[in-house]
Amino acid sequence: MNAQPYTPALARPRRVMVLGLAALSTGFACVEMHRLLAAHGTTVPELFVLGLFAVCFAWIALSFWSGVAGFIQLVANQRVPGLRWPTEEEAAQPLTRRTAVVMPVYNEDPAAVFAHVQATYESIAATGQLDAFDFYVLSDSTRAESWVAEELAWSELCRRVGGQGRIFYRRRSDNTAKKAGNLAEFCERWGRRYDFLLVLDADSLMAGDSVVKMARLMELNPGAGILQVPPQNVGRSTLFARLQQFAGRVYGPIVAAGAAAWQLGDSNYWGHNAILRMAPFIEHCGLPVLPGQQPFGGHILSHDFVEAALMRRAGYTVWLVPELGGSYEQPPPDLLAYAQRDRRWCQGNLQHLGLVMAGGLHPMSRMHFLMGVMSYVASPLWLIFLVAGLFAALHEWFFAPATLVEFQSTLPGGDAFDTVGALRLMALSLALLWIPRLMGLGLLLANREEATRMGGRFKLVLSVMLEGVVSTLMAPVMMLFQSHFVFGTLFGYKVNWSSQQREDTDLPWSEALRRHKWHMVMGGVLAALTVAVAPGMLAWLSPVIVGLWLAPAISVFTSRASLGLWLQRKGLLLIPEEAEPPAVLVRAQELAEEEMEPVDDALDHVLTDPRAHALHLALLESHPAASVPAALASARRKLLAGGVEPLSPQEKSAVLLDARTLSELRGRRLGVQA
Structure with missing residues (x-):
């Protein structure tokens, strides 16, 4: 048990360490970049390139040092300070507070939704603590067939588990403010009956013992406003989904432990698989309607960051608790479905720019807003960095008093270019990206049982290499997608709110070519400019160019469930939840496969x-x-x-x-x- 109370002094040395090392790394990299750019004097375009490089490098440096903090936290095998954990005697006692488990849905597959509700319900019942929980399915579905099918599935669920008076279904005909409005209406009508609110997504699944531990921690820590448990991606078969599941299992613990280690009680909320304290949530976390029109005005799309900031402003702590586990969700089945979801998140996060300077917010809440914005703005910044680098070379060519031969000697591969310095900077950048991956791999290799459940040590290493190669090729595609999303939002494009694609389906070549044609064109233009202006940079940019050229093929082949299942049979990209699936996952799969009464009209x-x-x-x-x-x-x-x-x-x-x-x-x- 760790009963040390949370205070700002508890977090200060951790934050100084992580943020300070990120700043030092960025400073060193900027000095190296400036030396490379200033070999023959520094032009205005080169200063612009240096500024972009500083922002982009700072972002990956912060991620790196946060990962290092997570690695140290996992190796030490100690809980972060500030939360009081139950003793064995306390853990055996009945819960004394009541929790509402809510699942907002919007035009989802009712069979899958209610399979997850039933599996979670039965898992909580198995702990003997079911009396402390009620369940609510809150529908915003607009398709009539989904609506009627949800009613029938809810009725059948109540009959099967005896859930009358404990499992409730409500559909609202006016779905103002989408999910946030759905939750707000629930809190207004029924929130005062409960002490805590456990929020799930339509694809969420949680083990009963984890849910009970979350409620117990809320009981023991009256100052805690939100406890977020990171969800693990499971349950899909396409190659893209399996890559997401594997990456989350190998690197996810490093990322989550790192964020928890230096953010402590000023962490963030991701909108689902989290428990909230009901009274302050109702009193302090009502969302404002932003002035102006969409995309920056109107109802807030990414409500979770804002609710966490308001909870923290009210004096309650927000915690990321990765050690609880038992939290699951499903990844998008293919790259295009992933991009569709990212489009909505991008607009929602960019809305937060208008809230960064809101009064009374904790500094870490402002930082979470900026980090959320940067998670999308980083892509167009990297893109502008690449283009600006070529423009700076062209500027040097046209305006510097040098012949073409003299000019090319200053480019990568030329006699006057500091190749060693450039390689040193490139190696540093790659190290910051890859070392957290290797730390996650190292932790798994050191755990023989865990490595065995992931195919064995040799196949685990092969899987990491495979995931790294495919992720590298997909990175420039996502860079252009996210750049398009950011620029589209800046120019007033409004996102359409639609249900997410969750089923495994093979992506047609025609659709892939239609969605990726401009990515291929961009790859060709980038290659042509590089060859014409700075051929020595071609090897440096080859991962970007090849990734863009292969974008349709990457989307098509990674959408194939047959390819994902073939790799599974070969022992690659395995996760422990497949080798030894938890009971709640097994039960959810069994229930989802049962036939449900069809509603065609x-x-x-x-x-x-x-x-x-x-x-x-x-x-x-x-x-x-x-x-x-x-x-x-x-x-x-x-x-x-x-x-x-x-x-x-x-x-x-x-x-x-x-x-x-x-x-x-x-x-x-x-x-x-x-």
């Missing part, structure tokens, strides 16, 4: 199936009349005319919201059948 299903009709009307108590009367009137005209003209999705939803129309239509159908 939501309205027809409600009108023809007596159980679906009765259930739907019972759940419409909070919607006595449709909220879209024009669509309802139009639908009634079509239906009363014999139903020859099909209903639009809006009309179908309007009918499903109106109990009187549903009862009338049901009665007419029964009369016709009689």
